[in-house]
Amino acid sequence: xxxxxxxxxxxxxxxxxxxxxxxxxxxxxxxxxxxxxxxxxxxxxxxxxxxxxxxxxxxxxxxxxxxxxxxxxxxxxxxxxxxxxxxxxxxxxxxxxxxxxxxxxxxxxxxxx
Amino acid sequence: xxxxxxxxxxxxxxxxxxxxxxxxxxxxxxxxxxxxxxxxxxxxxxxxxxxxxxxxxxxxxxxxxxxxxxxxxxxxxxxxxxxxxxxxxxxxxxxxxxxxxxxxxxxxxxxx
Numbered sequence: 001x002x003x004x005x006x007x008x009x010x011x012x013x014x015x016x017x018x019x020x021x022x023x024x025x026x027x028x029x030x031x032x033x034x035x036x037x038x039x040x041x042x043x044x045x046x047x048x049x050x051x052x053x054x055x056x057x058x059x060x061x062x063x064x065x066x067x068x069x070x071x072x073x074x075x076x077x078x079x080x081x082x083x084x085x086x087x088x089x090x091x092x093x094x095x096x097x098x099x100x101x102x103x104x105x106x107x108x109x110x111x112x113x
Numbered sequence: 114x115x116x117x118x119x120x121x122x123x124x125x126x127x128x129x130x131x132x133x134x135x136x137x138x139x140x141x142x143x144x145x146x147x148x149x150x151x152x153x154x155x156x157x158x159x160x161x162x163x164x165x166x167x168x169x170x171x172x173x174x175x176x177x178x179x180x181x182x183x184x185x186x187x188x189x190x191x192x193x194x195x196x197x198x199x200x201x202x203x204x205x206x207x208x209x210x211x212x213x214x215x216x217x218x219x220x221x222x223x224x225x
Binding site: 004006009032034042043044045046089093095099100101102103104105106 | 117122144148153154155156157158161163171209210212214215216217218
């Protein structure tokens with residue numbers, strides 16, 4: 001069973017517009033969430049994270065929103081740039097637990113000029 | 114910068130072969146992980162290790178084993194490679210929290 005789900009395999013957005021990537025989770029024990037970005041032939045790199053005690057975390061063009069009651073988080077990228085084209089993975093963990101990350105299936109974001 | 118190095122970028126092996134995937138990190142991290150990435154399935158955890166000679170099964174350990182004889186090195190072993198183990202394999206290390214995962218560039222393994 002997939003505990004972290006990204007239901008959109010791909011997303012295409014025009015340069016300069018907002019990109020919104022979504023992620024749902026089923027395990028109510030998760031209390032820390034992260035987004036990773038992956039380019040082809042490279043390993044995933046950390047982008048932004050959020051603890052369950054917050055509902056929003058912002059870092060430059062990237063903002064993550066967490067809705068605990070809906071078990072849903074989203075990543076907003078504003079404005080989108082061509083270099084943002086990559087696969088984005090949502091991940092979740094129990095912060096003081098086993099230190100494992102559980103990943104979603106990924107969403108391929110394409111930014112069109 | 115923390116570096117996680119995977120010894121091979123591409124590997125082609127025959128069905129039934131014993132395959133070793135090597136991973137080395139240079140920042141004295143306690144934790145090391147092996148994931149595989151498949152289209153539509155994302156990253157799935159195979160095995161992880163909290164310390165030298167310690168290992169724990171992840172979500173999909175069947176057909177795999179691991180070895181961690183030294184803190185910096187974590188090896189993934191396919192005892193008898195099968196075609197359904199064709200995948201991208203990613204190694205990661207972290208300093209004991211979920212904040213500091215660093216991934217290697219991956220090994221794309223093809224089993225024919």
